[in-house]
Amino acid sequence: MSSTKNSEQLRAGYERVFTVTDYYDGPRRGIADYRGRPHFYDCVFDSKNDEYSDLYLLTPLEQTAFELALEDWEIWCRWEMAFHQGKTSLDTHPCQPQDRSRHEELAETLRGALKTNPDTALKRIGQFKVLGTPNLPKGVLRPLQVKWASPLDFDDREKNP
Secondary structure, three states, rough: OOOOOOOOOOOOEEEEEEEEEEOOOOOEEEEEEOOOEEEEEEEEEEEEOEEEEEEEEEEEEEEHHHHOOOOOOOHHHHHHHHOOOOOOOOOOOOOOOOHHHHHHHHHHHHHOOOOOOOOOEEEEEEEEOOOOOOOOOOOOOOOOOEEEEOHHHHHHHHHOO
């Protein structure tokens, strides 16, 4: 999913998803715009129901961290495409050998930047949808878009359909 290069139009009310760094039955962590500005999103795990919720914590990102994360994401996208085309194996995950040193350098730099900051994080409900109709090999993560809603707005809609 190379969303930085995807030129598809977003649906009304949706924002761009730049990365998905954790995926389990849906995007769980990554970077997406919120009100036009990049944020780290982190899905809230509902321990009572023993499953992920629809709630995400959104933490604003500094521009430098955002740019480095996009570079690392492009490295991963190249690996994912090569893997699903049979050009590399799972033992090279998460990057191709020629990208290994740069990926490790970026990962070390980003370790502290890509996390939830409880002092600045906002809680929102996220609705992710595929962006456009990409022609990608089977198994490759599709470009995504997301619509964020306040948990209070969502509760109001549920009570007054």
